[in-house]
Amino acid sequence: MDLSTALVCLIIGLPLAGFFINGVLGLISSSYRENKPLIGTIANVAVFAPFLIALYLFFNHSADASAVVVTLFTWIDVGTLTVDIAYRIDQLSLLMVLVVTGVGAFIHLYSIGYMGHDPGYWKFFAYLNLFIFAMLNLVMGNNLLLLFLGWEGVGLCSYLLIGFWYKDMAKSDAAKKAFIYNRVGDFAFLIGMFMVFQTVGSLDFDVILGNLEAFSSEYLFWIGLLFFIGATGKSAQIPLFVWLPDAMAGPTSVSALIHAATMVTSGIYLITRLSEMYVLSPEVMLIVSVIGGLTAIVAATIALTQNDIKRVLAYSTVSQLGYMFLALGAGGFTAAMFHVVTHAFFKACLFLGSGSVIHTMEHVGEKLKKEGKEVDFDPQDIRFMGGLRKSMPSTYKTFLIATIAIAGIPPLAGFFSKDEILMHAFSAGLGEYAGSLYMILWGVGIATAFLTAFYMFRLTFSTFHGKFKLPEKVKEASGAESHLHESPVSMTLPLWVLAVASVIGGFMGIPNFVVETFTGQTANINLLHPWLDTIAADYPIVMGKAVEWLLMGLAVAIAAGAVWIAWKMYGEGRVEESDAVVTAKTGVFYKVWQEKYNFDEFYEALVVRPVVRFSDRVLAVFDMKVVDGFVNAVGGTVRLFGSLIRYVQSGVISSYALYLVIGVILVMAMMLS
């Protein structure tokens, strides 16, 4: 076994081992379940170690090196279909592995504190490790089927973790919703996979991308579209995005890991992996972009109206994912991956920060209950927060940094990645194919950037600035502010790590023209483009330096303007008063946003209710009368025969002997005939 095989086995195997150790021992031993330090250590080692290994691999893999494929064994060998359990180490998978294990590791660390008092501690970490295992299969699999295994695996873990507190019906419903919406996408994914296999007879990426000329243009269109539909499920895009906000029912560290940093970006990974195939079908590229742009602005407008801290972040995630798809469709694969990485940093940081806030708010609730004060409030509602910056300095600072990053203020991470996306949209707008549409999408992107900066600062200011509003709003809660406290180090340390990453993460993708302008010579300072060069089939950006500076300046001005307005309106933490102003200004639009464009109601009326009605009136009746009737008739007949034959078994020994003799005669007769 050579070194890379061994390392890949470790990367893949350690999280799986962690899952088995914590899962099996936790299941059978109640004393192990109580041993939380050990459980936490095992689960963390199972992710930190792969992270370090991935770093080692990363530094030993040059940008122009070809992919290393590690084949462990043949998984399926049926007819002409051969599928190996084979993992691929190349620039793209390494980047994703680093994000998954790196962000994953710090979220594991955070969970030690966050889940510390939960009785399902062992189960939580077992699921979390299993998720990492599945996600690594997704990003490292060398063929579509192994990717799909990971794809389904992360879906399963997402289901398990959203419904982690499954005794609450709403949470378990949210888990089911997530799973079912994903199944719709998976269905399309499967068909796409069949079509690929039908054409090239293999599911290996090398074979698929090496035989692109074998695909007819209709196939390229349909396969691309089907995989994209799969991606809209997993990556929460219109029309399948409605599960993601509900998925916030899970523990917050899950939201950070699965529903912000990693799993939801797997659709972007998939399309980037197949980018050479996607660029051959401009129609699909356009669809991807349009859906992405629509999702970005729809989710951003909804985020504006939400008061639940996690829901705002959830819609923000949907919106940012839309941004990434906008980039993909505009031929900015590297830009999309860049945004995946930076978004993983600041959104994980934001989610973990919100978890820290919720943790404290719940603590306040418990304390008040202990004092005998019956206070009923939602610990996730920003209208009860405010002024938390004094008691939670680390959480506040990291949250603010991540907010600046997502708002697109230079030189933080989000600025560079978002700018590159807009640049690509604009560049595609200058292109021949559907140029005006791409130009509109660029406008949508700019508008979304404005909204993003605005609602994120609204969230931050309402939560941390002004006065603590719980005692104001609820009389019984007087003195609640004394119970506010900063979270333990195991929670704030990951916050700081992610905040630092949000600050410096953007420099890996700093545009060359910026440096060129200042130094006056050709620069090659951008790390990401050369790194993904061999995989991402980017459209070239065709613009003069002046235009690029102009666009960049516009983006900064828009973001800064949004921040300034948000500061004016919410800087003092007056969330409800200022929301009223926004409502008055936007009128009927606000209503639509608040109602979330009625997507859920639409599905309810169009799909859920007709299906339920059909099942209830037709299928159930068919099942009861025809299917059950048939089964019962068969069963009844068989049982009747059984009860008739049992009378032969009289218990009288002489009759037994008689049957024996009959048997002898039968055998003799058959032998001698």
Add this chain to the structure above:
Amino acid sequence: MDYLYDLNTFLPATIMAAAGLVAILMAAYKARIGNIFNFTIVALVMALAVSIRDLFGPDGTAFFDMIAYGGTAAFGAFLVTLGTLFCVVISRDYLEAIDHHYREVYAMILFGSTGMVGLAVSNDLIMLFLGVETMSICLYVLAGLIKGEKIGAESALKYVLLGAFSTGFLLYGIALIYGATGATSYAVVAGAAEATPLFLAGTALLLVGFFFKISAVPFHMWTPDVYQGTPTTLTAYFATASKAASFIALVLVLSRMIPEIEGVELTQLLQVIAILTMIVGNLIALVQDNVKRMLAYSSIAHAGYILVGLAAGTPEGYTGVLYYLFAYTIMNIGAFGVIAYYERNHALDFTDVHNYAGLGYKFPVMGVLLSVFLFSLIGIPPFVGFLGKYYVFAAAVNAGLVTLAVIGVLASAASVFYYLRVMVYLYFREPHKEYQLVRPGALFKYSLILLGILTLWYGIEPIFPTDSLIELISTYY
């Protein structure tokens, strides 16, 4: 020195016979029963180790062609020893709990298993008869273990009377074959025989003897009554070890004695018996409320599935039969073991399926294990029972017996009902009253868990790129 070599080929039985003698002496001198138990376990573990060695050893005949060793015979010795060991392990706590823990039990089991190994390795009709009788007499004693109660006496008496009756046929068959060929050794008989009515009648009667021992329909009538009246762990012993021995002996007779002879066609007969056995066994099992009786009929049905492999009459079929016997041994002992565990509780009558209501949630390990064994008995992947069924049915299809295989599959589909019924009670019914279960002993619990793991492991083993059990068995043919 030849004798020593021969003895070496017969070592598992030799160990058990010697251990049986020591055990009966220990019993005579009133040794503590725990010591007898421990001694028996040690002896059986040794015998098992030797029999595993023999699985990979050479094959041939010994003791003047009286016995065969290696190959199928070695597999028979292995199965008998394996089944005996597990049955003994689970017997102690159970017999203790039902107050029928006698010193002689272990000696009788050891002697019985000696006879079974002798039967399973026989290469001569005389040896076959010796084996059958040594086995049967011990089983008669064990069937009447519940002394002083009507059910035990009934069980033993029925078994003795019908057993003697059937042995008569067996012996008569041997006599006729000897009359027709002047020989008792399989190879010599095969060389000398012609399809005369005398020989055919002898073969028919010999087969009747076998059909009785493997409880094929219509020679099965004793089975439910005896199984019900025997202590449960010993029922497991009856249903697995003794059946495995009889089947292996039948395989040897069919594969070594019959096929050379012109004009003797057994496929038709075996098919009819197999169909009858599968249908009747499953049908009556459907209407049983007593779990032990249900398992008795289920064991009849399983004998039917195994007969399907025999009817195929190909090397593939025999391979399937051997594998099925292995599967059947581990999953059936497991199922009986869990029932024995429940029976140790006197709170309710745990042979009645109605009293299994909600039982799965008390000591979940046991509920899960019982479910695993029942799923495997149904033949649901990924458990070993599925592979057993697959191999025998596939062999039948490849041998052109498609109708037979279809009937077999339908019959096993019907069996889903009565196995699942137990699980429905285990998990989906509310218990009628509150009661506590005793804790299973460590040895008892872990041996059942081991059986559960084996049931799962051998169900998924062929997917691993290692040498699998089925490959080992297929080298015997």
